[in-house]
Amino acid sequence: MESSMNFEQNGDVLIISAVQAYDSATVRELLSKGQSQSTLDTCLCWASRLGYLPLVIQLIDAGAHCNSKVWGGFTPLLWATIFSGNLEVVKYLIGRGADVNHCSNKRKQTPLHAAVIKGDVQMVEALINAGANLDHQDYLDKTPLLHAVQRNLQECVKVLILNNCNVNKSGFVNGTRLSPLLVALLQNNLEVTRMLILAGAKFEQMSIYQTYTLPRYYRYVEHDLGFEVRPIYLKQQCRVSIRERLKPQFVEKLKQMELPTLLRDFLSMDELNRMF
Incomplete structure (x- = not known):
């Protein structure tokens, strides 16, 4: 019995x-001899983590x-989204039924969180x-958008918004609950701030960070961004309310x-495509 256990472990x-x-x-040879389910699954995680597509295919087929x-x-x-960044592995796993919304036990992050944190726009789009x-x-209650804003990843912000x-979902940044707009303002990121306002982000009195006042916000938006706050706010809230009715898979429904x-340009926020 003991020798059998040692053989399995080896x-x-x-x-x-x-x-x-x-x-x-060698993998093919060992697979032909039969492997336990836990061993197959562990091997698949390693192959995905390392970005070895042929082995991923081989192991799933086994x-x-x-x-x-x-x-x-x-x-x-x-594992694939966090470590290897191999888009073909990611697409293959999705095609074979991988759950794109599964999250890790401790950090509760999904593959989309991982792709955004890496700044991989193609992977973000695929997911x-x-x-x-x-x-x-x-x-930390952070959405993929909040991670993208905090890291100044403009292209990821743009893809998520589009x-x-x-x-407007807030999360904890450096121990303080902040909205994506407040994070962009505090980091003085002009382009991301502009995108968020165009997408209907709200500057709410309840959420004001101690160093950012309402008059300062108005000065920033009106002088630096050239927006008249009230008209742009009303326009964006109208757009947001229409877009919300088309969730989920907004882009596909719009097409x-x-x-x-x-109206199509208005709803798709076509101006974001002209910002870069």
Whole structure:
């Protein structure tokens, strides 16, 4: 009995080592001898983490589960988005049924959080197209948008906004609950501030950070951005209310609707495409 257990343990080590070394031939040979489900799933997580697409395909075909959870609730898709950044691996896992909205046990972050934190716009778009929840909040109540704003990732901010994320969800930044707009203002990020206001972000008295006053906000928006606060606010709230009715998968629904060009440009926030 003991020798059988030692053989299984040694077999686990061999195939995991082969995956880590990107040794397809050895992996194929060991798979042909049969492996436990937990070993297959562990190997898939390693292959995803390292971005080895041929091994990912090989392991899934051998019975590894796309939504297996190992090491803190991390799935192969989470490992791929956090570490390898291999877009082809991410797309393949999604195509084989990986849950794009699964979150890790401790930080409660989804693959979309990971892709945004890495600043990988293509991966962000792929996850959104696969149905990722744009507004999921992690252990600090941060949405993907708040992470993007905090890191000054303008392209990620733009993609999230164009796909109709909630621009007003606040989270904890350096121990203080702040909205994406307040973070952009405090970081003096002119372009991100402009995008958020165009997307209907609210500057609420209740949320004012101790160093940012309402008069200062008005001066900034009117002098530096050239916006008249009240008209732009009313216009954006009208747009937001219409866009909200088209959730989820806003962009796909908008493409299917026959709308006058001016209304389509208004709802799609076409001005964001002219900002960069």
